[in-house]
Amino acid sequence: MTFDLLAIYQDLHAHPELGFQETRTAGVIAERLAELSGVEVTTGVGGTGVVAVLTNGEGPTIWLRADMDGLPVQERTGLPYASEHTGQDESGATVATMHACGHDIHVTWLLGTLERLVATTDEWHGTVVAVFQPAEEVISGARAMIDDGLVERFPQPDVVLGQHSAPAPVGTVAVGSGPVMASSDRLTVTFTGRGAHGSAPQASLDPIVTAASAVVRLQTVVAREVAPSDAGVVTVGSFHSGTRANIIPDQAVIEISTRARNEETRARIISSIERIVRAESEAGGLPAPTIERSPGADVLVNDPEQAAKVLAAVGAAVPNAIDLESGLAMASEDVGQLATAAGVPIVYWFTGITDPELFRTGRDIPSNHSPFYAPQAETAIPVGVDAAVAAARAYLA
Structure with missing residues (x-):
């Protein structure tokens, strides 16, 4: 055979x-x-x-x-x-x-x-x-x-x-x-605000703006917090929020994938992500976000x-x-x-x-x-x- x-x-x-x-x-x-x-x-x-x-x-x-x-x-x-x-x-x-x-x-x-x-x-x-x-x-x-x-x-x-x-x-x-x-981790971050009509943004706590600001800020984790001699990756691969142009939603969810070449860098990257998303929520007047970390690979x-x-x-x-x-x-x-x-x-x-x-x-x-x-x-x-x-x-x- x-x-x-x-x-x-x-x-x-x-x-x-x-x-x-x-x-x-x-x-x-x-x-x-x-x-x-x-x-x-x-x-x-x-x-x-x-x-x-x-x-x-x-x-x-x-x-x-x-x-x-x-x-x-x-x-x-x-x-x-x-x-x-x-x-x-x-x-x-x-x-x-x-x-x-x-x-x-x-x-x-x-x-x-x-x-x-x-x-x-x-x-x-x-x-x-x-x-x-x-x-x-x-x-x-x-x-x-x-x-x-x-x-x-x-x-x-x-x-x-x-x-x-x-x-x-x-x-x-x-x-x-x-x-x-490399190691691999996936984090799901949920920003919870207050929805409102698109014509009355002052009545809202806009989670889209906060999430968008966090996405931009997250790009600095590797550029400014990981040594050039080291290696790391932070990728925001998913951003979900809202249903229509004239409705400010009450939630925005981003999914983040990370990579690192050693456990020290891995821990530093995760800690930096958590710090940034919490700080952006506070800056936007939102409550602390929900952060879910899926089991990853070493x-x-x-x-x-x-x-x-x-x-x-x-x-x-x-x-x-x-x-x-x-x-x-x-x-x-x-x-x-x-x-x-x-x-x-x-x-x-x-x-x-x-x-x-x-x-x-x-x-x-x-x-x-x-x-x-x-x-x-x-x-x-x-x-x-x-x-x-x-x-x-x-x-x-």
Whole structure:
């Protein structure tokens, strides 16, 4: 039996599901895993997560992780298998969905890796736990699986491994050491004022003006409160208020996303945001705003010794494996929570999925979360499988 990995990928790409809605995706994964000899499959972990255990004698235990969820993005790639799928967002609205971050190819890589390991059990010993995780995009899936007993119910790992697609040329694999992905937090701030007719602003406490002033002031947090040698991001990605031009509303809500390269900067940014929104409310004569902070992701730190081990192993299988000298990316991931919960090191690397010809022609390269994000799957799938198998075999004696 041999998986048609390209067909699996195209099917997953055409049917992206949002976080904790990945029932079809989980079903496809479980169906394929059932075809692999010796693999024990558990579904419904953390909601829609799937865990597969392959034991092959005495030896180390590794966890290999792939995330499954898509994004609320309208696909514009023009691919024959482009998504026409929809889902329900957090507000209950129907939205177009897309695998705009490569989670479809992550799942395909991990299925291909398990298939290869099953086929070569005479060459390695140990235990492989494949973790197919839901809801990475909302930084909730890893925590949900942990809360559902992931660490207690399955073999304890010696290391957690994973890879992510990157808008780099196919054939490139980059393994970083130390901090490789930033922390992430999301804050929802509700300014509550007093509504009035648009012709009588003096009767109102206008939350729009206060919120708008806060949005502008928040742009100074990184520019004036984070050292130039450090790194941080404050993005106001959502602003909702009002219904008509001649009605001053009584509420305005903004959503803020933050990134930081260390916990000290993370805490400073959060503190500054809270100070600013409270001060702007006071300046506008409004009561103190409501600030809700969603559980976020910590800085993802690759263990240096283990990263060097993985880089050496992957380099023997993929000629263009490199040390990610640029270090930290300001994107975020919750995979580190799996390693933290298990009390073991983690190595997380990035594998190129973009047609190398695009770099030679100077054309724009779609990034993750772009509606044009389209892996060159035919060539990127084998490279990702080779990299993951090599990394796994570095530990499986």
